[in-house]
Amino acid sequence: MLLTAPDETQVIAREPWIPRRAAVCLLICFCLTWFYTLGARTLVPSDEGRYAEIAREMAATGDFLTPHLNGIKYFGKPPLQAWATALVFSVFGLGEWQARLWTGLCGLAGIAMVYLAGSRLYGKGTGVTAALVLGSSFFWAGAAHVASYDMGLSAMLTCALCAMLIAQRPAASPRARRNWMLGYWAAMALAVLTKGLAGVVLPGMVLVLYTLVSRDWRTWRRLHIAPGLALFLAIAAPWFVLVSLANPEFPAFFFIREHVGRFTSDVHSREAPWHYFLPLLIVGITPWFGVLAQSLRHGVRVRAAGFDPGRFLVVWAVAIFVFFSLSNAKLPAYILPMFPALALLVARYLDSASPRATIVAAAPVALLGAAALVVLWFAPAWIDNAPASTPVRRGQVYWITGAAVLLALGGAAAAWLARRARTWALTVLAAAGFLAGQALMLGHESLGRDKAGVAYLAAIRSEITPQTPIYAVGQYEYALPFYLGRTLTMVHRAEDAMLLDLERRPHLWIARLDTFVATWEAQRARGIKAIAFVRPDIHADLQRRGVPMRVIGQDARRVIVTNDVTAQRP
Structure with a gap:
């Protein structure tokens, strides 16, 4: 039997969040770690080196219209990230953190948007939980520290779809709804300038599928299509028009080969089986995989009158997962845009469930860390018998061991705190997941340096x-x-x-x-x-x-x- 929630804006009574001073200290530590690790690793080929070089050449030549790689026209991606990174290079010089600053800021923007959406829809506590979940998820925090276009696209899609969630909530005033919907159209335009047609296809697909599933046709009357479309074209169209006039070969290459060809064929040699993303989803949502299925089920079962944000979030996550699973071309970061929706679903479930749900989230993390430590106990013997690259492998073991310890202790502590101080339990679990993920990223440095030369x-x-x-x-x-x-x-x-x-x-x-x-x-x-x-x-x-x-x-x-x-x- 389906449960109903007449007003999803009603907040379930919960214990207060952690003290403000402690929250500010944790936020400062989080930001310091976030920005420090942007420059702590070598730029790894191929994506990081490629996109950093495009921005370097843009800054060096002053040509912000036609991107170049190695002095050659490069039409693989639109220029928004190259523009931003070239400006960073011009102000701060060349370096690793400068090359990753845009993606780092985009990752933070996505976390901020899920906080806003969760707070407006379900209350401040759920907004904070959603930010904790997304900021600590392996995939989101990791991708934000890689100079690739996938995080920029995901952040813009998050801004667009969260803006729609906030705009369509029953409590929104007409003025707020209009402003947030204009934000939706603007964010879609920036997503198109980041990675092409995916910036409009993915949010459009989510909206259409949500309408079909929920039969909520009234949403279409609240999209502010005329002013929104005008704003979208004003932001996205000029570059595409100007670059096509300057480079007549651009439209066919970009729209046909890079979009239709990428989805329908293996033109880029990225073919993989349909279940390719399943293990990546579990790893990517760590340390929250223990309540993933429950959160999705809760999003479907608990309904709201009128616009149903829970169902919208489920459609958002599932549609993107299925869409890229059906594509012939698959790369791990393709499903990154679904993680903000999962973060909101997990937060909504945890904040409406008993403390036992927090234990269910934390215990598997502790077991995962403990199992990894058992495996790592035997790792030195395996490394000593390895035929090559022993120093690289041994160097990585120390970082992996540190990550395993963080997961084991963090998961155990969160499970112990779940019935005593639930908010601290969630904070500890998020901190353990975030720090473990960053440790694994830092442990990749030896391999990254070797690959980059x-x-x-x-x-x-x-x-x-x-x-x-x-x-x-x-x-x-x-x-x-x-x-x-x-x-x-x-x-x-x-x-x-x-x-x-x-x-x-x-x-x-x-x-x-x-x-x-x-x-x-x-x-x-x-x-x-x-x-x-x-x-x-x-x-x-x-x-x-x-x-x-x-x-x-x-x-x-x-x-x-x-x-x-x-x-x-x-």
């Missing part, structure tokens, strides 16, 4: 001048161009999104390896030093050919060589 920066800088030609042979280096502040000449292979411009301007790359070898040897003969990042198998082939090369750096991903073979190091 930053250990070779000093050796490379000692060999080059601003005029030194630098080549990427067989693969593009996504992080090193940003750290060097240089573009590369690509040889033999280029990223798919660059091919459109390269086909029109073939002088920007060297298509054939034989042509590169001839250029390399000619430069050496004229006394022009050159550097090349070479794919290991191609380096072996060049060695067999007798091509003059001096190795200045080498690992499993790349061999860094110079044609100045006379300047051998002692």
Whole structure:
């Protein structure tokens, strides 16, 4: 039997939240940790290096209309994040935290919006719980510390859909409803400028499906479509018009290949089975996975008169999950926009349930941490027998152990506090989840540095001048161009999104390896030093050919060589 809640704005009587002074101290500690970890890791290829380099080139050239990667037109994504990051670079200089500042702020914006939505719909306590849930969820907090476009899209969608929730609540005045709905249209426009048509398709899909499920057709009369659409076009349309006029090839590439092709085919080699996102959902919502199913069921069962925010949240979460599960192209961050809805559902359930629900949330986290510690007890023996990369793996174990300890102790403490001080129990569980997630992110640094190749920066800088030609042979280096502040000449292979411009301007790359070898040897003969990042198998082939090369750096991903073979190091 379905339960009903005539007025969802009614707040269930709960104990007061933690004291204001303690809450302020915790908020300050949270923000300090949040912003510190933005710059605590190397930019990891490919996404972080790619998007940081696009913004660097935008800031360096002053061309804010046509994004470029490695000096080549890049039409894979709209420019909002590149604009913001380029401005940050112009003010604060280049660096890791600068490259991630936009995504970090977007993550905080999403947390703030679920707090506002939860507070307006269910009361301040639920708003705080929703913010705790989202801010501590592994996936949301982790994605906010990665310089990728997925967090920007998710934050804008969160602002849009939370604005709709606030606008459509029965207690909203006509003026408040209009203003929040205009915010909905503006946020959708920013989502489109962040990652294209997904910014309007996803919230539109949620609205249509909610209408069909709830049969609440009156919502459409409260959308303020005419002024909203005008605002949407005023924000989103100008760049698309101007970039299309300046680059006639843009519309077909961006709208057909990057949108229709991405969803309907495996054009980007990202195919995965339909259940690909199920384990990612469980990991992503940690430390709240213990009450995920109950929260979804509660959102469906407890109904409200008129506009039903609980049902809207369930449709929001489920529709995005199913939509991307049906897509041929799958990446972990595609389901990120569903986590704000889950945070609100979890908060709504926990704040309407008995303390036992908090125990159900905390106990599995404690067990997960304890199980991880048992596994890690045997990890040194496994690492000692590992054939390669032992230092990297051992370095990671310490961070994973720290995360496991946080989860075990935090989960146990939250379960113990659940019947004594429920609000402190939720706070402790959120703190444990947030800190454990950040520890795991920091533990990835050793692998990130290896993948980015930053250990070779000093050796490379000692060999080059601003005029030194630098080549990427067989693969593009996504992080090193940003750290060097240089573009590369690509040889033999280029990223798919660059091919459109390269086909029109073939002088920007060297298509054939034989042509590169001839250029390399000619430069050496004229006394022009050159550097090349070479794919290991191609380096072996060049060695067999007798091509003059001096190795200045080498690992499993790349061999860094110079044609100045006379300047051998002692």
